[in-house]
Amino acid sequence: MLTIGEFSRLTHLSVRTLRRYHEAALLEPAVVDETTGYRYYVVDQIPTAQVIHRLRELDVPLSDVRQILRTPDPGVRATLVADHLQRLEDVLDRTRAAVASLRRLLEPDPAPIHVELRAEPAQTVAAVEADVEHRDVTTWYAGAMAELEAAVGAAVTGPPGGSYDNALFEQERGHALVYLPTATPPRTGRVHPATLPAVELAVTTHVGEHAGIDVTYGELGTWVVENAMSVAGPVREVYLVGPRDTSDPAAWRTEIGWPVFRVT
């Protein structure tokens, strides 16, 4: 039987943290003295404490740690852990993207962007849409586009695109629609016909990987405002050249179109 202080020394977890884990039903002391409230641990709990410690170092939420600890099957448990490691990879990707974007921001801007005003007619497409979290967009896009390609096949008549509600960026969640243009849109699974309304678009093209795309967004926004216009409705993206076309990110071309209207 170990006091909380001894257990703290043996596990390298602070006393406070151990109490918190008790409260959170993550790591219950083997014995709690009913009259004094003193917590007593046993050495068998050291490995459990260490697993928690490691998982917390990986920023696994306490609730997920609890779930992992309560999973008796080692195989299932390994899967849960692997899921978290995958999430870590995703975080890493976003970190890399942010670093790339930051570099672009801190460099002096070489050339002003070219913006074009274009009247876009209404367009009927094969679409997949959903309300998504901003951080999940990439994953969601991959799945949706795979389903679209399977449904449309060779009948595709142009590059893929998407329409993203502004709330997606402002409130971190919002409506997203990705599409493939095709003459007769099918209806299977999540894929269904949709009509993109006619809009007046301020259009520019972002060259390179998506990491720094927010910078282009900012430049487009500046252009819109300086040309006495305002933003209305969801932003459009068209993936003119993307990972499906070439593995060289520097060659990617993404058209960004922001619905605008002239303000007096």
Next chain:
Amino acid sequence: MLTIGEFSRLTHLSVRTLRRYHEAALLEPAVVDETTGYRYYVVDQIPTAQVIHRLRELDVPLSDVRQILRTPDPGVRATLVADHLQRLEDVLDRTRAAVASLRRLLEPDPAPIHVELRAEPAQTVAAVEADVEHRDVTTWYAGAMAELEAAVGAAVTGPPGGSYDNALFEQERGHALVYLPTATPPRTGRVHPATLPAVELAVTTHVGEHAGIDVTYGELGTWVVENAMSVAGPVREVYLVGPRDTSDPAAWRTEIGWPVFRVT
């Protein structure tokens, strides 16, 4: 002049977050209407907002973002940013360590460790000591050891070691001492003679990189408790074989000694 909502759409920062940044004096609106309290922004502030957005994605604290933004010299600013990227690298290293440790924990334990009880005599060494944060230990160790090696040179009589207060692990900060054994310890810079007191040590050897060392700590702790002993005083580590000796982490050998005393 842009309202907070328009600025939010242009920068992909939520209205709430923009208000928070105003409050934190990170990104002040160009104009605040005194009677209504309405915030108004200008397009020139878009790049600044984006820099903040990127830095936050990299988990740079708001206070540091503020410092970076207020640094006019681009060179100095680049240094500050580079520092943060370095910190990201460190986080990454710790993540890798945690993953390695986790794997070792989840694997069934192959062999029980060998623990030896040893009466360690007092020892006079060349030392560097300080109160450090747990997360800074690695960096601090590298600097301290470099200084020690420069001061002691060829007069070194054994492998390097360290003595780490338990508070370092329990409260995330505490006293640390690293040393090189030598006959006549010099006194230069942070290097000074120190005496390690005689203690009774429970000693085991951790093989491999430091990532999974906490597992060995746990096993040592279990042994100590099961042999009716208790922990007293700072833990000792001796780096028998380390990165200075071989670049193969699998060959590293770290001796861990925990001062113990027999309890009745």
Next chain:
DNA sequence: GGTGGACTCTCCCCCTGGGGGAGCGTTCAG
């Protein structure tokens, strides 16, 4: 058998960087 110091208890407030929502004031186009 005391006693003092180390240890432990609970409780409350603090931190960061946000989100949700209430209740009310402002702007502006139809």
Next chain:
DNA sequence: CTGAACGCTCCCCCAGGGGGAGAGTCCACC
């Protein structure tokens, strides 16, 4: 001139801790 959209402040919430107060407990030593 009115209603919807938008903006304001204020308060409470989250995770995952840390600091410290004030009081109770344990135990080794005298």
